[in-house]
Amino acid sequence: MTDTESAREDLAYLKTLIGRDDAGEVWRFTGRLFAAGGFLYGLQCLFHGAQILGFNPPGPITLLFVAGPTVLFLIYLTISIIRVGKDLKPQGTTGRAVSAFFSATGMINLVFLVIFLPPYLQSGDFRIWLFYPAVVFAVLGGAWYAAWQMRKKLWMLGTALGWMVSAAAMGLTRGQVVYILICGLCLFLFMMLPGIAMARGKGA
Incomplete structure (x- = not known):
């Protein structure tokens, strides 16, 4: 093998390393969580919307929809973490950056919880809590x-705009029946469906 051929092979190998931006299993893992959370909590929102419109189910069914989504999601999360384990590590510069975005978002949401929950509990004014979602x-x-x-995936831009428009619409309809319906549909359209895409490796 000549020096020129060896240099070409080395260059091709380096391009492979640099160009590898696969988010790996962490991308699909996050997608599965998004899909599960979007479905469960979207269903919960629509159930509460039906209650506001006059649907009056038996107590056990109401309790199932109040506590069930969180219980099921935590069980699914625990099982998923155990199954995936050490593979939860994004690969590539872009993969790590995208993972960092969503990790930071999760931490910010916890801060918002601390900001909005105490005033709601102190005042008992549910309208304060409606700002949180x-x-x-x-x-x-x-x-x-x-x-x-x-x-640069177009469906990601659509998802971003969907979340933002829904947030604005919820701010404008706070305290109205349509608020909870917008919330539920948003979770289905912009959390569950993108989650399914991510779980299948789309955008990774």
Whole structure:
């Protein structure tokens, strides 16, 4: 093998390393969580919307929809973490950046919880708590917009705009029946469906 051929092979190998921006299993893992969370909590929102419109189910069914989504999601999360384990590590510069966006979003949401929950508990005014989902949706829109900037996938831009428009609509309809319906549909359209795409490796 000549020096020229060896140099070409080395260059090709380096291009492979540099060009590898696969988010790996962490991308699909996050997608599965998004899909599960979007479905469960979207269903919960639509159930509460039906209650506001006059649907009056038996107590056990109401309790199932109040506590069930969180219980099921935590069980699914625990099982998923155990199954994936050490593979939860994004690969490539872009993969790590996109993962960082969503990790930061999760941490910000916890801060918002601390900001909005105490005033709601102290005042008992549920309208204060209704700001929390709207603000979280706006932040998720920002995270998806950043992901679009990195990946340039059109469906990511659509997801980002969907979160942002929904957040604005929820802010304008706070305290109205349509608020909870917008919330539920948003979770289905912009959390569950993108989650399914991510779980299948789309955009990774």
